[in-house]
Amino acid sequence: MSEATWDVQDGAIVEQPRNVRKHPLLHRIYERHDGLIAEQLPPGRTLELAFGQHMHPRADVGLEGWPSNAETVRKPALAGDARALPFDDDSFDAVIGRRFLHHVPPADRPEIIREAARVLRPVGRLALLEGTPGLYRKLTKGAAFRLGLLEEDTDIYGHLSETAVTDLVSDSFEVIEKQTLGSPLMLASISESDASARLLDLYERTQFVKWWTLVVGERPESGA
Numbered sequence: 694m695s696e697a698t699w700d701v702q703d704g705a706i707v708e709q710p711r712n713v714r715k716h717p718l719l720h721r722i723y724e725r726h727d728g729l730i731a732e733q734l735p736p737g738r739t740l741e742l743a744f745g746q747h748m749h750p751r752a753d754v755g756l757e758g759w760p761s762n763a764e765t766v767r768k769p770a771l772a773g774d775a776r777a778l779p780f781d782d783d784s785f786d787a788v789i790g791r792r793f794l795h796h797v798p799p800a801d802r803p804e805i806i807r808e809a810a811r812v813l814r815p816v817g818r819l820a821l822l823e824g825t826p827g828l829y830r831k832l833t834k835g836a837a838f839r840l841g842l843l844e845e846d847t848d849i850y851g852h853l854s855e856t857a858v859t860d861l862v863s864d865s866f867e868v869i870e871k872q873t874l875g876s877p878l879m880l881a882s883i884s885e886s887d888a889s890a891r892l893l894d895l896y897e898r899t900q901f902v903k904w905w906t907l908v909v910g911e912r913p914e915s916g917a
């Protein structure tokens with residue numbers, strides 16, 4: 694069996710992401726993100742794009758670029774490309790994308806947003822959570838690589854600023870929510886020690902360093 698954990702597929706970085714359960718603080722932060730996303734979703738059929746190793750609890754179906762990810766989740770999941778969705782127009786009430794647009798070449802990202810708008814019904818919602826760039830991320834990740842806590846950097850296209858995510862979404866949607874999430878404790882989230890999970894309360898109280906952006910768009914009533 695191949696040991697490879699990532700590949701390039703038409704320019705997109707597809708991969709088997711880290712098992713976040715091994716990183717107790719990161720796992721709790723991701724659960725927190727899932728809750729914040731769930732608060733923004735309307736009821737109804739929900740698609741998740743690029744779910745990695747864990748599908749959002751609200752997702753009914755998922756689509757993933759790294760085929761074996763789609764085999765490990767317990768919900769219906771397809772191997773495929775978010776740039777060309779194998780779903781009919783107007784077939785979902787919500788689309789979720791967590792931490793994946795930075796794996797797609799910048800020129801292809803608008804196509805992903807247009808595809809999400811196409812498969813959503815009017816007033817359906819797109820919720821995107823993306824890592825933000827910045828000096829703090831650079832320094833923190835640099836330290837993690839030097840300490841041997843991270844092995845390979847597959848973030849070759851760089852991260853998206855809050856403005857970049859908002860501009861992409863606003864081409865096809867009305868932006869109805871924007872949240873900035875992050876904390877100087879991000880380096881601790883890479884730790885595999887159980888003790889790091891106990892930092893969640895402190896993480897919650899120190900949300901002043903940008904690390905992620907949550908942007909929610911609603912498809913206009915009259916079509917995108």
Ligand SMILES: C[S@@+](CC[C@H](N)C(=O)[O-])C[C@H]1O[C@@H](n2cnc3c(N)ncnc32)[C@H](O)[C@@H]1O
Nearest residue numbers: 705707708743744745758759774775791792793
């Ligand atoms: C950083 S991981 C995030 C995984 C998951 N969304 C999460 O937040 O834990 C990025 C994921 O995007 C997937 N991916 C990248 N480009 C894709 C594309 N064009 N279509 C579908 N999946 C893609 C990768 O295979 C990988 O699982």
